[in-house]
Amino acid sequence: MSVATINNIRLQLGHCVIPILLALGNFGNFFTTWILIRTVKQRANSCALYLLCAALANWFVINTVLISSFYGLDHLEPIHISNVLCKLRWYGAHVLFIASRNFLIAACVDRWALCSQNIKIRSFSQSKIALRVVFFIIIGSILMAIPLLFFFNNSSGRCAINPSYNLAYTSYSLTFIAILPPSLMILFSFLARHNLTMIRSRVKPIDGDKTRDIHIHKRDHDLIKMLFGEVVMFCLTTCPFPCITLYNFLTVPITSNKTPIRVAIESFINFIIQPLLNYTYCCTQFYGGGGDDYDSGDYDSGDYGSSDYDSDVDYSDIEGLDGTTSLAIYIILLIRNWVLSDDTSQPSDVTFVYGVHSTSNKINVENLNSLFITGQWTSRYFQYKQWHGPHRFSLSFNRRQLEVTGLGKDNIGEFSIDGIYSLNTRRIALTKKYQKGTGNSSQNLGHTVNIQLEWNLKERLFDGKWYVTTEKYQGQGKFELQFDQ
Template structure:
């Protein structure tokens, strides 16, 4: 077998089997994320609002993006691949959904940085109302900013939907900036949030006896907010590892666009483009719930609470044993989150 056929076979396997499994797990995980962060004790937290927004737009990206990718792997000659309207609409919507999701995570990092700050004004910005306003603002911005995608993106050779000519250069610059900016914000503000949290814990211990006299000098951060920082860091790590390849690949392909290439090199570049644009990006959208579970024990316990009412084996157990288990878990979570 040649390199071209080998890479094509690997791509088909990744799409048909790996992405199909991720598709199902991603939909389930996004819904569970929404259920967990929509609970009464969490949805009042500003950071949870950003997590809810991220889950919603990740779910939309999975439904609108991955569905067609998986269908194309089984039906390579379906008519949608030749539809200009479908090409433009899909490219625009997926870009909007992913950018709102990334921006929501970036805002969550800024929110946690502000919460862990000594500055009272910054801490006061961590409010649910402000989070809702900012989510609305980024939704409007990312609906307007990528309008050019609908105008210039078109079907190219081999029924590939993308940019060409001068717009390919413009689009590569735009996507590099648009993708890199949220990642830079995530990395910087998550690092600063961790530093502020560490310094706050150091200051809080010796100042515990004087907190009543100076309530604003040593802010006490709740255990719930510390756990949300851990959940956020897991999300940032997943975003960075899966998304950083997209701008790098875009820059490389743009720089080498006019270079004469062999068929094998073109096959390798197409496979790398697939990994960066059609695989890792969607894999990231599907992985958030599972990254949260790995990062935070309270999040795992909150997730278990969603299934406990359905795990009772008999009416008798539902009335006594099940109630006892749920009550114990609720008391444990109440201690963890409100400590």
């Protein structure tokens, strides 16, 4: 194979692949940004905020640097003429790349913190903390990329690494691209996965607090899986770049001994890795993440009452279609699901119950245990513009383990209850599981209702919200709970 043939293959490959990456990247990052913005608006989610910032950084990369690379296939790029543009091009690209990597690392740390059994560590997974972290990441990325202003110039007639900084740039790439980011991502991803496997087990915190379960909200599970997919994609597409940089540095002394065919092959491999493979991660966040599995979660979901709308598409039919059609239909269903969904997101039970104390409950209560009494309780819930109830049922509070269980019956059917509570915050988180085949057959689907309540000193009862999420219905509403006898 001749040098001209290899160069022609490289040129044709760029003409074919780069437009595909641009199309997939803009399409994917648009929908990723749109979906994550909706998530952040519905409920301030720290992980979603990090992934949103990463998607925006990736979008800027592909619409600046990747377009510049495509233009350079057939034209002389301005960076080879202006030394200022040369430095700014590499500096700006690395600022965006560093920011994207750091946002992904922050998301991994956030998911690990969310799944932690330590309350202080879990406090990191908060939106107000995430906003500060985003600010520091932006400033840090701008500062970390400053060395690139010295590493690159066009003194040789092309915008390339200054030979005097070959060692420094190679060390920089290995440290801040090949070693630290993947190591931190993999470490905290495995720690988060490890915590997830233990999330349902009994744990005793080191502060001597009572034993309690940790519940992770279903959407947090989806974000964790999406994050794991992005980490894998990042490692596969980004790590080869510092490796080829190291190879180029080690072979500098024998550059004059390289044959033209070897130089052409090395140039071809460099082109595949940079820009094609290196920018693939920026274009595949929407496709590589694993957050599309909305059927998983720690708890079941179901209707509280009848559904507001019915799904007229059978998701199982998609399996028999080809990949392109399946992707198109899935995206349509995903968009439809988000458009029709209500604001039904809820905090995790542990975050709600053991989180920040409410400012409305500052008045001292002589005997906090008197709020959580085993016996008969009544409740009512608000749905479809009216109150339903009251309904009477039994609750039993375990003061040693700070857990609550119960049984009862309402207009939907018979149900069982389990949950957790806190004397300090005076909050209760309940999981209400209906027994299928009892009560109203059209409304009782054996589903689960998640309830989060806080003591209302003025009304002398617990009030809060119920949450329901199923394939056909998503909703939330007011809920009141009061001791009867």
